[in-house]
Amino acid sequence: MTSQTVATSNSDNIDARQSRDRGISVFPQLEALLPLISKPIQYVGGELNAVTKPWDEAIVHWALMYPDAYEVGAPNQGVQILYEILNEQPDVLAERTYSVWPDLEALMREHQVPAFTVDAHRSVADFDLLGLSFSTELGYTNMLTALSLANIPLHAVDRDDHPIVVAGGHAAFNPEPIAQFVDAAVLGDGEEAVLLISNIVKAWINAGRPGGREGVLLELARTGCVYIPQFYDVEYLPDGRIKRVVPNRADVPSRITKFTLMDLDAWPYPKAPLVPLAETVHERMSVEIFRGCTRGCRFCQAGMITRPVRERSITSIAEMVENGLEKTGFEEVGLLSLSSADHSEIGDLARNLADRYEETQTSLSLPSTRVDAFNVDLANELSRNGRRSGLTFAPEGGSERIRRVINKLVSEEDLIRTVTTAYGAGWRNVKLYFMCGLPTETDEDILQIATMAKEVIRAGREASGRRDIKCTVSIGGFVPKPHTPFQWAAQLDHEATDARLHKLKDAIRNDKEFGKAIGLRYHDGKPGIVEGILSRGDRRVGNIIETVWKNGARFDGWGEYFSFDRWMESAQYALEGTGVDVDWFTTRERDYTEVLPWDHLDSGLDSEWLWEDWQDALAEVAVDDCRWTPCFDCGVCEQMDTEIQVGPTGVTDLPMPSPRVSPVLAQ
Amino acid sequence: MASKPPERNLAPIAQKLRVRYAKRGRLRFSSHRDFQRALERALRRAGVPMAYSAGFSPHPKISYSNSAPTGVASEAEYVEIGVTRPCDPSKLRDELDAALPEGLDVIEVIEATSRDFSARLEASLWEMEIYAPAQEVAEAVEALLGASEVLVERMTKSGKRVFDARSAILLMESVSQSAVTAPAHTQMPPECVILHVVVRHVVPSVRPDDVLTALKQVGTLEPRKPVRVTRLAQGPLTEVSISIEDPFDPDRVLV
Numbered sequence: 001m002t003s004q005t006v007a008t009s010n011s012d013n014i015d016a017r018q019s020r021d022r023g024i025s026v027f028p029q030l031e032a033l034l035p036l037i038s039k040p041i042q043y044v045g046g047e048l049n050a051v052t053k054p055w056d057e058a059i060v061h062w063a064l065m066y067p068d069a070y071e072v073g074a075p076n077q078g079v080q081i082l083y084e085i086l087n088e089q090p091d092v093l094a095e096r097t098y099s100v101w102p103d104l105e106a107l108m109r110e111h112q113v114p115a116f117t118v119d120a121h122r123s124v125a126d127f128d129l130l131g132l133s134f135s136t137e138l139g140y141t142n143m144l145t146a147l148s149l150a151n152i153p154l155h156a157v158d159r160d161d162h163p164i165v166v167a168g169g170h171a172a173f174n175p176e177p178i179a180q181f182v183d184a185a186v187l188g189d190g191e192e193a194v195l196l197i198s199n200i201v202k203a204w205i206n207a208g209r210p211g212g213r214e215g216v217l218l219e220l221a222r223t224g225c226v227y228i229p230q231f232y233d234v235e236y237l238p239d240g241r242i243k244r245v246v247p248n249r250a251d252v253p254s255r256i257t258k259f260t261l262m263d264l265d266a267w268p269y270p271k272a273p274l275v276p277l278a279e280t281v282h283e284r285m286s287v288e289i290f291r292g293c294t295r296g297c298r299f300c301q302a303g304m305i306t307r308p309v310r311e312r313s314i315t316s317i318a319e320m321v322e323n324g325l326e327k328t329g330f331e332e333v334g335l336l337s338l339s340s341a342d343h344s345e346i347g348d349l350a351r352n353l354a355d356r357y358e359e360t361q362t363s364l365s366l367p368s369t370r371v372d373a374f375n376v377d378l379a380n381e382l383s384r385n386g387r388r389s390g391l392t393f394a395p396e397g398g399s400e401r402i403r404r405v406i407n408k409l410v411s412e413e414d415l416i417r418t419v420t421t422a423y424g425a426g427w428r429n430v431k432l433y434f435m436c437g438l439p440t441e442t443d444e445d446i447l448q449i450a451t452m453a454k455e456v457i458r459a460g461r462e463a464s465g466r467r468d469i470k471c472t473v474s475i476g477g478f479v480p481k482p483h484t485p486f487q488w489a490a491q492l493d494h495e496a497t498d499a500r501l502h503k504l505k506d507a508i509r510n511d512k513e514f515g516k517a518i519g520l521r522y523h524d525g526k527p528g529i530v531e532g533i534l535s536r537g538d539r540r541v542g543n544i545i546e547t548v549w550k551n552g553a554r555f556d557g558w559g560e561y562f563s564f565d566r567w568m569e570s571a572q573y574a575l576e577g578t579g580v581d582v583d584w585f586t587t588r589e590r591d592y593t594e595v596l597p598w599d600h601l602d603s604g605l606d607s608e609w610l611w612e613d614w615q616d617a618l619a620e621v622a623v624d625d626c627r628w629t630p631c632f633d634c635g636v637c638e639q640m641d642t643e644i645q646v647g648p649t650g651v652t653d654l655p656m657p658s659p660r661v662s663p664v665l666a667q
Numbered sequence: 668m669a670s671k672p673p674e675r676n677l678a679p680i681a682q683k684l685r686v687r688y689a690k691r692g693r694l695r696f697s698s699h700r701d702f703q704r705a706l707e708r709a710l711r712r713a714g715v716p717m718a719y720s721a722g723f724s725p726h727p728k729i730s731y732s733n734s735a736p737t738g739v740a741s742e743a744e745y746v747e748i749g750v751t752r753p754c755d756p757s758k759l760r761d762e763l764d765a766a767l768p769e770g771l772d773v774i775e776v777i778e779a780t781s782r783d784f785s786a787r788l789e790a791s792l793w794e795m796e797i798y799a800p801a802q803e804v805a806e807a808v809e810a811l812l813g814a815s816e817v818l819v820e821r822m823t824k825s826g827k828r829v830f831d832a833r834s835a836i837l838l839m840e841s842v843s844q845s846a847v848t849a850p851a852h853t854q855m856p857p858e859c860v861i862l863h864v865v866v867r868h869v870v871p872s873v874r875p876d877d878v879l880t881a882l883k884q885v886g887t888l889e890p891r892k893p894v895r896v897t898r899l900a901q902g903p904l905t906e907v908s909i910s911i912e913d914p915f916d917p918d919r920v921l922v
Binding site: 027031032036039043046048279283327330331660661662665 | 693708719762
């Protein structure tokens with residue numbers, strides 16, 4: 001560490017930092033536990049393209065955590081991108097850490113092995129920063145496990161020479177439920193954010209840590225784009241609603257804005273994707289083809305908070321695919337985005353890539369494909385080489401009416417035409433995704449799902465001339481999210497959700513002609529209620545998270561670990577005396593005047609526009625996409641001084657790379 | 668289009684190659700499936716012209732033999748691959764080794780000129796690093812070797828199974844020095860005994876953990892740390908001297 005001169009107030013902390021060796025591997029202690037647990041490979045690191053740098057060569061040390069099991073966290077693009085960008089900096093070192101399963105957690109506590117990174121197995125507590133990527137709120141309890149295993153105090157205000165805990169990811173757009181546990185939260189694209197934070201922390205360390213921990217947090221807060229919850233006070237009204245959120249210091253801004261990365265072509269990450277040894281949920285190489293979405297689906301938080309649309313050019317995409325395949329050896333390439341078939345040059349891209357990888361057993365997949373953007377050419381290109389991956393479409397709502405409410409403008413004719421294409425092109429099973437519990441939804445809207453699925457099978461049998469075609473209907477419970485037009489909506493209670501799903505199940509099962517061809521997958525409504533508390537909660541929800549964690553909650557995204565009863569009991573205990581309860585956070589509709597917990601966090605969306613869009617939803621009025629109709633003033637471009645970046649670039653034929661000569665052939 | 672797999676240009680196998688690789692250090696915790704995925708990707712990265720099976724899900728032609736259990740290191744694992752164009756074994760060794768993560772290390776590649784490779788793997792030599800007083804280990808070894816049968820129990824896919832571990836053990840002796848190429852320690856710590864054990868490949872297989880179970884059953888052995896095991900060799904067994912030959916020898920003779 002480089003600090004020498006320090007203010008007297010924090011010299012004790014600095015001395016403590018220097019008094020012990022940081023960055024020492026704890027692998028010998030961990031190794032003794034590995035034969036005793038399941039799937040030890042997930043904890044040993046050593047993946048292809050992983051990086052370990054000498055501790056002393058860096059000034060700023062980041063531990064990056066994806067707070068779920070390795071098999072889910074390792075393929076995460078966000079963490080891989082930040083890991084690589086940070087490690088490219090000469091003064092910065094970044095290592096990864098994931099949640100440990102309860103079998104290892106118990107042994108680590110018993111043998112006093114601290115939370116570790118998988119790269120060089122350094123103790124998480126040794127790092128300057130701990131960055132957590134929250135794709136979902138259900139990782140909050142896993143964060144507490146990690147903090148506790150790292151011997152980092154759970155509450156930000158109790159920390160001194162511990163890592164600065166930074167939350168990012170989509171869930172960080174409302175970090176209030178975890179406000180007491182994190183030192184900082186960052187909204188939006190992480191690439192520039194981590195570099196900005198690294199620079200501020202580096203300058204602070206080089207200057208001898210002026211002002212101690214509070215000093216650096218203040219520096220971060222003053223940027224206006226890093227939220228430091230402890231510098232803001234929340235005041236409540238007698239009825240439990242928020243009165244206001246105000247800075248408790250004169251020199252921090254009252255609103256915090258999100259990061260928006262423009263020009264994706266300038267950020268072609270990950271350049272060297274990690275290749276895990278352990279089996280993971282996505283066994284493929286992914287290239288993000290664009291960021292943001294303006295389709296305007298009202299339930300979709302991702303689509304709202306990632307605006308505007310920014311496309312990567314097909315030339316840049318093709319280079320990333322080529323380079324990534326060479327560095328990883330993956331057999332499948334996923335072209336990622338929120339709605340991949342919406343890329344302005346998707347047809348040319350798919351054709352070019354299929355040409356390029358002909359006869360190489362490399363397959364292409366579009367993980368998110370809109371029904372109305374899919375066509376037979378695309379279907380054929382995707383299945384030309386290698387293996388044929390499954391097809392999933394998401395009409396989201398069963399009836400035309402509810403699709404107008406949620407602004408998912410796909411018609412039943414579009415869907416039937418698309419699945420006819422797919423079945424005709426040889427697919428035997430098509431998955432359809434819907435939601436239950438949408439605003440204004442009735443039993444009739446849900447029962448329409450059964451009608452739609454039967455039509456799909458009927459059309460599929462006709463197109464393929466076969467009886468053995470199938471359709472799988474997957475249903476998720478709708479959870480209203482912050483920064484969406486549905487942020488004011490009442491969530492459907494879990495009893496009503498379950499009752500509606502049972503009616504749907506009966507309607508499908510009782511059909512003699514089509515029932516057997518339709519698979520139905522759904523979860524009960526209880527996890528959705530917990531997600532609902534965490535999504536739209538305020539700082540009082542933090543006590544629930546801490547209570548339920550102390551009562552044993554771990555891995556809440558996993559059915560075998562999730563306990564609804566434990567959450568409800570903990571909520572009752574933690575909210576005692578506040579005058580609010582679980583229903584207040586979930587099934588209560590909010591009105592326009594209510595101060596929402598995230599109102600001081602700026603996603604770029606104009607709150608008046610959000611409210612108008614909510615009113616349009618209730619009036620069943622749909623809004624079109626601003627990529628091909630005039631701007632509808634959501635506020636983002638004006639607020640961020642940006643604009644949508646879409647093609648076409650005019651490039652239709654990509655140069656074929658010169659064929660690679662195998663280096664192993666005999667003369 | 669019916670449900671016929673798409674027509675592909677499936678070139679026939681032009682050459683078969685045999686690969687000896689090691690599983691070392693922290694990557695000894697990789698399972699057989701983990702290795703399979705890593706190898707398939709490494710072959711693609713190394714530009715090896717693999718032959719593929721036909722069908723909806725074409726698979727590269729790779730045969731795996733008798734892989735070491737998860738958590739057990741090895742200096743002698745074998746796979747055979749089929750390629751569509753003749754390759755240079757030593758170039759293939761270098762490229763494949765570079766394409767695999769450190770810890771999965773390619774030792775040797777030869778062109779297959781003989782048949783029935785798997786049948787050649789008759790026995791294995793295991794090194795076991797046991798943290799326990801020498802006396803305790805010696806007593807257990809003596810008791811085990813003195814017994815005519817030691818029944819052990821293990822969970823298999825088909826449920827609990829009880830079988831004899833003793834008769835497959837052909838040799839068991841303590842040695843003063845580890846034979847592992849990249850040992851975990853430069854100097855053997857005290858209170859650590861190294862055993863070399865030759866075990867015949869039988870059905871059901873007697874694995875190192877079965878040997879350890881047997882040792883614990885017959886004596887009062889209680890290792891202070893998890894036992895670290897490395898397969899040093901596997902191949903044809905010479906019964907008289909109880910030694911293991913190099914299974915590549917028949918291919919070398921013919922070249």
